[in-house]
Amino acid sequence: MTFTGWLTIFAFVVVLTALAIPLGSYMAAVYTGGRTFMDPLLRVPERFLYRVMRVDPTVEQDWKAYAKSLIVFSLAGWLLLYFILRTQNLWSFTGLNPMGFHSAPWNVTFNTTSSFVTNTNWQYYGGETTMSYFSQMAGLTVQNFVSAAVGIAVAVALIRGIASRSGHSIGNFWQDVARTVLWVLLPISFVSALVLVFQGSIQNFSHYLSLTTITHLPQQIAMGPVASQEAIKMLGTNGGGFFNANSAHPFENPTGFTNLYEMLLVLAIPAALVFAYGRMVGNRRQGHAIYATMMVMFLGAVIVCYVAEAHGSPAQHAAGLHTAVVSGSSGGNMEGKEQRFGIAGSELFDVVTTVTSCGAVNSAIESFTGIGGAVPLANLSASEVIFGGVGTGLYSILLYVLLAVFIGGLMVGRTPEYIGKKIEAREIKLVSLGILITPLAALFATALATASSAARASIDTAITGGGPQGFSETLYAYLSEANNNGSAFAGYTGYAGTFGNGAGSHGFTFTDLLGGFTMVFARFAPILFALAVAGSLAGKRISPPGLGTMRTDNGTFVVLLIGVIVLVGALTFFPALLLGPIVQGLTGHLYG
Amino acid sequence: MRKDIVNAGLGMLVLTLLCGILYPLLVTGVSQVAFPGNANGQQVFVHRKLVGSKLIGQSFTERNGKPDPRYFQTRPSGTSPADNAAGSAFADYGPNSVVTERALVANIRAYIALNGRYYPGGLTAARVPVDAADTSASGIDPDVSVRNADIQAYRIAAVRHLSRSTVDRLISRFTGRRGLGFSGEPGVNVLELNLALDRIS
Numbered sequence A: 001m002t003f004t005g006w007l008t009i010f011a012f013v014v015v016l017t018a019l020a021i022p023l024g025s026y027m028a029a030v031y032t033g034g035r036t037f038m039d040p041l042l043r044v045p046e047r048f049l050y051r052v053m054r055v056d057p058t059v060e061q062d063w064k065a066y067a068k069s070l071i072v073f074s075l076a077g078w079l080l081l082y083f084i085l086r087t088q089n090l091w092s093f094t095g096l097n098p099m100g101f102h103s104a105p106w107n108v109t110f111n112t113t114s115s116f117v118t119n120t121n122w123q124y125y126g127g128e129t130t131m132s133y134f135s136q137m138a139g140l141t142v143q144n145f146v147s148a149a150v151g152i153a154v155a156v157a158l159i160r161g162i163a164s165r166s167g168h169s170i171g172n173f174w175q176d177v178a179r180t181v182l183w184v185l186l187p188i189s190f191v192s193a194l195v196l197v198f199q200g201s202i203q204n205f206s207h208y209l210s211l212t213t214i215t216h217l218p219q220q221i222a223m224g225p226v227a228s229q230e231a232i233k234m235l236g237t238n239g240g241g242f243f244n245a246n247s248a249h250p251f252e253n254p255t256g257f258t259n260l261y262e263m264l265l266v267l268a269i270p271a272a273l274v275f276a277y278g279r280m281v282g283n284r285r286q287g288h289a290i291y292a293t294m295m296v297m298f299l300g301a302v303i304v305c306y307v308a309e310a311h312g313s314p315a316q317h318a319a320g321l322h323t324a325v326v327s328g329s330s331g332g333n334m335e336g337k338e339q340r341f342g343i344a345g346s347e348l349f350d351v352v353t354t355v356t357s358c359g360a361v362n363s364a365i366e367s368f369t370g371i372g373g374a375v376p377l378a379n380l381s382a383s384e385v386i387f388g389g390v391g392t393g394l395y396s397i398l399l400y401v402l403l404a405v406f407i408g409g410l411m412v413g414r415t416p417e418y419i420g421k422k423i424e425a426r427e428i429k430l431v432s433l434g435i436l437i438t439p440l441a442a443l444f445a446t447a448l449a450t451a452s453s454a455a456r457a458s459i460d461t462a463i464t465g466g467g468p469q470g471f472s473e474t475l476y477a478y479l480s481e482a483n484n485n486g487s488a489f490a491g492y493t494g495y496a497g498t499f500g501n502g503a504g505s506h507g508f509t510f511t512d513l514l515g516g517f518t519m520v521f522a523r524f525a526p527i528l529f530a531l532a533v534a535g536s537l538a539g540k541r542i543s544p545p546g547l548g549t550m551r552t553d554n555g556t557f558v559v560l561l562i563g564v565i566v567l568v569g570a571l572t573f574f575p576a577l578l579l580g581p582i583v584q585g586l587t588g589h590l591y592g
Numbered sequence B: 001m002r003k004d005i006v007n008a009g010l011g012m013l014v015l016t017l018l019c020g021i022l023y024p025l026l027v028t029g030v031s032q033v034a035f036p037g038n039a040n041g042q043q044v045f046v047h048r049k050l051v052g053s054k055l056i057g058q059s060f061t062e063r064n065g066k067p068d069p070r071y072f073q074t075r076p077s078g079t080s081p082a083d084n085a086a087g088s089a090f091a092d093y094g095p096n097s098v099v100t101e102r103a104l105v106a107n108i109r110a111y112i113a114l115n116g117r118y119y120p121g122g123l124t125a126a127r128v129p130v131d132a133a134d135t136s137a138s139g140i141d142p143d144v145s146v147r148n149a150d151i152q153a154y155r156i157a158a159v160r161h162l163s164r165s166t167v168d169r170l171i172s173r174f175t176g177r178r179g180l181g182f183s184g185e186p187g188v189n190v191l192e193l194n195l196a197l198d199r200i201s
Helices: A001-033 A039-053 A063-086 A088-094 A106-117 A133-163 A173-200 A226-235 A256-280 A284-311 A314-316 A342-355 A368-382 A392-412 A425-453 A451-460 A470-480 A509-538 A555-586 B002-035 B098-118 B146-160 B164-173 B188-201
Strands: A210-211 A220-221 B042-048 B049-053
Touching: A001 A173, A001 A256, A001 A284, A001 A342, A039 A173, A039 A368, A039 B002, A063 A088, A063 A173, A063 A509, A063 B002, A088 A133, A088 A314, A088 A368, A088 B049, A106 A133, A106 A509, A133 A173, A133 A256, A133 A392, A133 A509, A133 B002, A133 B188, A173 A342, A210 B049, A220 A368, A220 B049, A226 A256, A226 B002, A256 A284, A256 A342, A256 A392, A256 A470, A284 A342, A284 A368, A284 A392, A284 A555, A314 B002, A314 B098, A342 A368, A368 A470, A368 A555, A392 A425, A392 A509, A392 A555, A425 A451, A425 A509, A425 A555, A451 A470, A470 A509, A470 A555, B042 B188, B049 B188, B146 B164, B146 B188
Parallel strands: none
Antiparallel strands: A210 A220, B042 B049
């Protein structure tokens, strides 16, 4: 551990909070019809969008109408993306397929499509070896925007449900999507893409470079419109890399500065939405309580991961390496990490992208130490409520807030209330289902993959030596897909390993399909429950707080909320975590 | 329902046009005008011949696959073949695996075989910097740690008959800074360093 490492973490938290507060006010204005400085520029394109889509944005939707629009819209996105990816070579006439790539097999495309539509961005393909520029832009980048907008729309709808004083309306889905894309995602992405190019990311449509090095070796260098996709990939907490090595690739993440910048992009919207929430419900302290909850859990994860990675791995020590910091070397577990990020920049990036549903990686999580690797697994076990994905994080933690209010109400023996609204049996049923569905999907898929001969072989591949690592890979894969995260213990292939070579598509039908269905189910089922809760709360009267009302904006509630999140995550996943990463973290034994 | 289908279909098409075509084209246009060097990958030319990109790591090996002692060597790579910039990949070595240990031992031996006899007092595994034994993430890491470059400098100075201070000057010239002074680690750009060496000897 180094001083600059801790400074990086400290500076990141300070800058993030300083950015999130104004962005939160801005977003609150965007979703409540307030004025913003972008209005003069965007009113015209907004009206144009509605005209083309034949949408009347003034129509108020109840939760069922809102949900119906959302599902139909996502389905349309799924079909269009599947079509674009399956017909990849037909689009070569655009000149955006200079390497002449053909489509991946149908099962890989099914997985990829489900993955990008659900904001997961799990990748069973290597970007630079299989995807044309056209597919990356018109297919994947579009879903990076759209799936992010859908997540944010659900969060905004739930906030309206909590805040509304009468009626059953939770807003207009089409308006929420259009305004999210125009006011939030596009402007920030555009500026960020240019910042990335300024720092060294590439942005072109060239043929891959072919050259001979000074020692007379051939080298081919992949090109492409990288920066434009990288910006929204981080901002929309999507995480699907343009290249196979994702944000570890120097063209995606060229410097220590871009590493910091990309991490800020990931957490900007999830953090800002919490502040926007406080404003929209008319009590900013409610937002602060949630922010404090998230930040405490986030910092806990960061500290554990940093200490573990700086210590080094059993394999390194067995090989005779010294992993202490020495002059000119960061020491620690540098296996699968890039020199320009070092230990702190790699593990902070890992925590940032696994507490959210981003799933971008700038280092190989597979190569993290046992405890270091347990941190992203634990983050996923908490169901992406520590900031979480754009929108998804806020609506998921609000479900936990309602659960905590209910449990707190039981303890003090009063009808639970949240911001003046009574929480009754119907809401608690919906909340419980909404909370439990993601962990259940993850465990069910992991169990199925572990028990079936089709996927079990990957546990015993040569690279993992058949130890707990193989189980960690499998558990991580389905936790990641169920939480719509998308990062991986990348040795997991669902079958025998393709060790040391990510070239080409390496999905296998069983894991492609299981993963694809898991992602879709675990994305849309909780969304429906969250919208149902929004609809259920929307009609309720707000009663003024009395003497016996449990406060939800103070430190006690933060502790209660953390307790509930940890309890649900720990009880559900602790046994599974013990079998994989924790065993490895507690032993110096080498398997194989 | 019917209305939703129309809205959704048209919505996806217009958003594809906006976010999938117009946005990347606009970013490309501005980048190519404002930062053409970066946007095209910081290509490096020697005698008008393209020899690499500043951001992409390369192997500096002879035809037989052995490291060329006249050049600084980049970090171990998990791609196949090594430093494949058209197929980046993690090595995915687990933390508690015998396979990992064997790979590390092989990397350490190779590093000592290359540099040991030039290093004053001899090299042992404990003195090998972690970045010289551990594979990089992308497989095409362009940088090595300052410590790694410092150890290799003894070999370079001896093989090329240069003074240590000349080599040190070059190393510090191609050592990148931390982002904003604190984010990340300083790295020595191996391609730029090797090209500079070729220019002076």
